[in-house]
Amino acid sequence: MVHTQADLADHKDSQCLPRILQETKERLSCFELGLQALLADGAYCSGENYALLEKLKIQAYIPVHGTYKGGPEGFTYDEQEDCWICPQGKKATFRKIKRSAQDSLQRQYFTTRSDCKGCPLKDTCLGKKQKEKKIDITYYRKEYERAIERLDSRRARWMKKKRSSTVEPVFGTLINYMGLSKLNTRGILSADKKMLCAACAYNLKKWINFCFQRRKTAALVAPVAAVQAVFCLFLVKLDLAGKFRSSWC
Template identity: 25%
Template sequence: MPYITGERKQGLLLPSSIEDYINPSDPVRAYDAFVDQVDITELGIQTEPNRVGAPEFDPRAMLKLLVYGYSYGVRSSRKLERATHHNLSFIWLTGGLQPDHKTIARFRRDNQAALSNILKACAHVCLKLGLVEGNTLFVDGTKVHANASMKNTWTEKRCLESLKDIDSRIARILSECEQADASEQGNPSLVKMRECLGKQGKLKEKIQGVLKDLQAGQKNATNTTDPESVRLRSNGRLGVGYNCQSVVDDKHGLIVHSDVVQASCDSNQFSLQIEKAQQALGKPCATACADAGYASTEDLKKSLDEGMDVIVPSARQVKDPSSRVKKEHFAYDAKDDCYRCPQGHLLRYIGDHKQTKSRIYAVGDPEQCRQCPLFRRCTNSDQGRRVERLFLEDVRERIEQRYLQADAQAVYRRRKLRVEHPFGHLKQNLGIRSFLLRGLAGVKAEAALAATAFNLVRITTILGPEAFVQRLAA
């Protein structure tokens, strides 16, 4: 059977212009049309075409390069540089411009605040095209690793232990130097020991500076590579990174707002992220939904007070059922302000818990609990069972009852389909499991680029590249 073979020396007649390289239905034309209609000065990118000095690459072309690159998982400045030389779609998109990796990295670094606004511009386009309604919004978060190592994370305890170890090493080196001075003057090993002593001294100064910052600030730990990152647990492993928040519209699952916060959990993020999403859309939403990680009653009350329909289950509504006696098995008597346990014993108010913002109720005689047949299923404390009631317990009960209604359940089932889809695409398909830039401003810019990239992929799937370009031009 004959084989089809290639011939590198075969003469070819290439298109006469770069425009002819890409057919009208190629998705890259959608990215080009989107960035062309964005007001880059409104984003915050300074444009001075008449400035005196060496010419710079067109900032709009650089923005196209970043947005298109992130859409296909090409984020490294070196890989983007390589793409402008070898990939026809990149060559067409930039009009044949070939910036080097330093130029690309500098543009991304110098325009972090502007790049953070690109998703807002994309949300406005989606609203204009009718792809986003803004009536029902879903919130979720995911943890993304920082461009830093856990070994460079320092706590006050680690600093003190390291300083103690360094002091002992310095004392040992000084002792060895004194012995060498007395017996082997001019020996090369003496020079080496003094170099080692200098290194230990510099390390000690660095750790002392870190310790001073920890003692002066409110953080329990700091990373010397990326000081703005935080310690967080992801998939059972402790690391350093950021909490990436996303707000998604219900109609087509498009992201209308993204943010990066320095928090290890999603609690107290609900009202903030919904408010920012409403500002981006320029309109209030009717319904907001999230998982139990956002179930902070005090925070959810802010959205309720604005007349919003909040669908968020409490932690106790999603936990696995067990045989233990739970708080909901206790009956509350509002008139006498007390609880009655399943065995009929009274739990009366004994004080407040300021940290959890709740009232504490306990049995009068702990012996009643110890003699109860449900003792080990109810509590293991010899002081008897205690129950906490939030200051806003009535609000929490109202939110829990709303979650159990049939229409709320239907909305909550759509939550996973809408808000978790973008994270899956960005992490699994594009490999965005860690940030490249360091610092909060840098990771916010990357998160906005990634969210915009996801939206453009979705839009070209929904409308098709040609229809999207035509509707933008209309």
């Protein structure tokens, strides 16, 4: 583990990702390591994060959340004219960029009242109160589409299995054995310290197991000739080399 942090409960996971990314990159750079890909669950999905990772040239393997629809049903997008075309051939053109209730950037498209007047699909498309069709599309639609295409690749499926086998067990160990099932501290700084101590204990345990396994493996692969030479030297010191020289040397 190269980074851990505690955040307030009113922050979404997607809002915490930029800070996690910055801290992780700085720590990896201390070991002369880079960051080429990022794996996370769907809670870290947002258009802003996709755009940030593309700017840093980091491949994002973050599942797209279920609220993303891509566009209104039955409408097709014309990239050259930047408009949405309805089943009747009418165009909803781009008007402005706004902030949604969830504080995310959106692009708004509108048809004209004359286009929708007399349309046979008006009741199902607009409803009773609207006079024209309004379409709200995320500002980062292209980033979402590229993420969806990336997640459909063979490498993405392999990365998902890697995350399940490598990352998820770490959370289980921290929660069940390192005292992180509940944070009984006051203040964000105290919670951050507790998580840092748990991460240090986890890394120390991994380091001890790694060193122990290396030492045992080295003993198993020791050459036979070297063992015989050491045994002969031991016999010489005991002045018994002459009796056993014929059988060992």
